Amino acid sequence: MDLGLKDAVVIVQGGSRGMGRAAAECFAADGANVGIIGRTQADLDEAVEALKAAGAADAAGFRADIGVQADVDAAFAAIGARWDHINTLVNAAGGEVVGDFETLTEERWLESVNLSAMGMVRCIRAALPLIRKAEWRRIVNFSAHSIKRQTPSLIAYTASKAMAASISKNLSLTLAPENILVNTILPGSFASPALRKWATAKGIDADDLHAIMRGIDEHFGHPAHLPRAGDPQEMGPVVAFVGSRCNSYMTGAFINVDGGSDFC
Numbered sequence: 001m002d003l004g005l006k007d008a009v010v011i012v013q014g015g016s017r018g019m020g021r022a023a024a025e026c027f028a029a030d031g032a033n034v035g036i037i038g039r040t041q042a043d044l045d046e047a048v049e050a051l052k053a054a055g056a057a058d059a060a061g062f063r064a065d066i067g068v069q070a071d072v073d074a075a076f077a078a079i080g081a082r083w084d085h086i087n088t089l090v091n092a093a094g095g096e097v098v099g100d101f102e103t104l105t106e107e108r109w110l111e112s113v114n115l116s117a118m119g120m121v122r123c124i125r126a127a128l129p130l131i132r133k134a135e136w137r138r139i140v141n142f143s144a145h146s147i148k149r150q151t152p153s154l155i156a157y158t159a160s161k162a163m164a165a166s167i168s169k170n171l172s173l174t175l176a177p178e179n180i181l182v183n184t185i186l187p188g189s190f191a192s193p194a195l196r197k198w199a200t201a202k203g204i205d206a207d208d209l210h211a212i213m214r215g216i217d218e219h220f221g222h223p224a225h226l227p228r229a230g231d232p233q234e235m236g237p238v239v240a241f242v243g244s245r246c247n248s249y250m251t252g253a254f255i256n257v258d259g260g261s262d263f264c
């Protein structure tokens, strides 16, 4: 199937590792020009080489902390100078701030909101002038399946991801008149580097997706019908479709990619 991505400009913040990286590689393989944003230069460099090998000869990395407005402004200024428009923005960066309600400090709460919700807001605001210059326009935002399955120690994370989901839904309405399609991905448990690190710390074999899922169920109470964690590579094609020209009528959708659950 032709996703209509040839020569499109796709920016993936959080595209150097995990699910964002897998999505960036799919966009590259389908002929898009791909830019990725992250904080770690070595990871960006390595990922850019992989994107070039996958088919995006013009791939580029932009080092920025999405928690810092000046970084985001500088990154999107550089993106605009390189490509002058953006067809698709994927907001994939995130990270868990762990702690119970009564032990989390205000600083940690704000850190979580700043990364998982405001980072996305900053990137969308900075990208919109460039998105408006494109012939077709898509925004794909990562939330988390855990916004529907509460875990006491993830309260700040899930609240921030719920905020991101709400903003994403609102924007799908706000931006629909401009034919900017905005959708939200709700991942379940994916064996990205972050989750694999957690598994190893718990004595779980990080290469065993079934063992990781058992660990997730035990520690967080999040089982999946398919009794295993997802491989980040399984997320790439989903994001590539949702963020492609081929997706022309889906907006405001919450897309569960979680191995199945009893929540809708």
Ligand SMILES: NC(=O)c1ccc[n+]([C@@H]2O[C@H](COP(=O)([O-])OP(=O)(O)OC[C@H]3O[C@@H](n4cnc5c(N)ncnc54)[C@H](OP(=O)(O)O)[C@@H]3O)[C@@H](O)[C@H]2O)c1
Pocket (backbone or CB within 6 Å): 013, 014, 015, 016, 017, 018, 019, 020, 037, 038, 039, 040, 041, 043, 064, 065, 066, 067, 092, 093, 094, 095, 096, 115, 142, 143, 144, 145, 146, 186, 187, 188, 189, 190, 191, 192, 193, 194, 195, 232
């Ligand atoms: N893995 C899961 O099971 C799971 C489940 C539900 C939801 N999610 C969500 O899905 C998304 C992808 O998760 P993942 O596990 O695949 O991610 P990951 O492997 O931890 O990778 C995160 C990516 O975001 C970048 N990033 C993190 N903080 C950043 C910052 N402040 N500024 C710029 N870039 C930043 C990282 O690069 P640098 O560190 O170099 O900046 C990296 O490229 C996240 O939003 C996550 O919360 C994940």
